[in-house]
Amino acid sequence: MRLDDAWPDQPLQLPAIEASDWGPRLRFCAPPRLVEDFYREVSERLAPFNLYGSGDFHYLTALWLRRVAQPFILVSFDNHPDWAITPPRWACGGWINRALELALLQRIAVWGCGNFECWWPHNIFANRSAQRDGKLEVHPWADHRPVEDQHRANSILRDNWQERFEEFAESVQGANLYVTIDMDCLRPDEAVTNWENGRFAVADLEWALSTLRGQGQIIAGDICGAYSKPRYARWKQEFASNWDHPKLELPGVAQIKRTNLSSLERLWPALAH
Numbered sequence: 001m002r003l004d005d006a007w008p009d010q011p012l013q014l015p016a017i018e019a020s021d022w023g024p025r026l027r028f029c030a031p032p033r034l035v036e037d038f039y040r041e042v043s044e045r046l047a048p049f050n051l052y053g054s055g056d057f058h059y060l061t062a063l064w065l066r067r068v069a070q071p072f073i074l075v076s077f078d079n080h081p082d083w084a085i086t087p088p089r090w091a092c093g094g095w096i097n098r099a100l101e102l103a104l105l106q107r108i109a110v111w112g113c114g115n116f117e118c119w120w121p122h123n124i125f126a127n128r129s130a131q132r133d134g135k136l137e138v139h140p141w142a143d144h145r146p147v148e149d150q151h152r153a154n155s156i157l158r159d160n161w162q163e164r165f166e167e168f169a170e171s172v173q174g175a176n177l178y179v180t181i182d183m184d185c186l187r188p189d190e191a192v193t194n195w196e197n198g199r200f201a202v203a204d205l206e207w208a209l210s211t212l213r214g215q216g217q218i219i220a221g222d223i224c225g226a227y228s229k230p231r232y233a234r235w236k237q238e239f240a241s242n243w244d245h246p247k248l249e250l251p252g253v254a255q256i257k258r259t260n261l262s263s264l265e266r267l268w269p270a271l272a273h
Contacts, residue, residue, distance in 0.1 A: 048221075112156075112199065
């Protein structure tokens with residue numbers, strides 16, 4: 001789906017849904033009525049697997065999930081937990097809560113968060129109710145954290161994350177899986193995004209997807225998170241987005257394109273085929 005210029009040339013010969021007129025209106029956050037208008041326009045054209053733009057649009061995954069017609073588990077690879085219970089209702093920082101409202105969703109697991117939002121005091125607005133109920137589990141990197149954080153439930157280290165992931169994969173045996181990948185979960189040399197980069201390598205995600213396929217069935221999914229130049233339709237939206245985004249030093253346009261396309265060429269077949 002073309003919402004922005006994250007993929008200026010339609011990659012991998014994937015069919016395109018032209019939605020660039022929606023991009024500035026939806027970027028980072030949007031009013032509920034606008035989100036529903038957008039969904040009505042595009043819903044019938046969505047495929048089981050979708051590629052779309054910047055991670056500023058990741059909250060749209062909560063819309064794509066509406067197309068799943070059977071009970072399922074959501075697996076998210078993301079450098080951010082996106083679990084905030086604060087407004088706005090439709091925004092990239094809290095879309096996990098919109099997913100939790102879906103009747104067919106059984107639980108959510110988020111892997112690879114390296115962002116500060118997973119730790120006190122920044123996690124004060126996390127959806128703790130969903131965590132207590134077993135509906136939401138977040139697995140943040142803790143290599144850089146104090147020892148007590150490294151032993152916190154669900155935290156992962158470079159040395160043990162594959163073992164932990166294998167245990168998780170066994171727990172979803174036979175389940176229907178929806179997998180969403182935000183490319184900001186990748187290292188800086190493998191993805192250029194609008195947000196801070198995470199610690200996964202593309203090879204890590206290839207292994208993780210293969211491991212999931214060995215236990216459950218990936219019935220649908222999406223990839224977002226490639227960098228695009230921000231464009232907004234409303235000043236409040238732009239102000240909130242600029243306040244929340246990190247200040248990044250970016251390579252040239254050609255390098256951005258090469259880096260992201262190289263990763264996509266490996267991730268898309270691993271996810272969608």
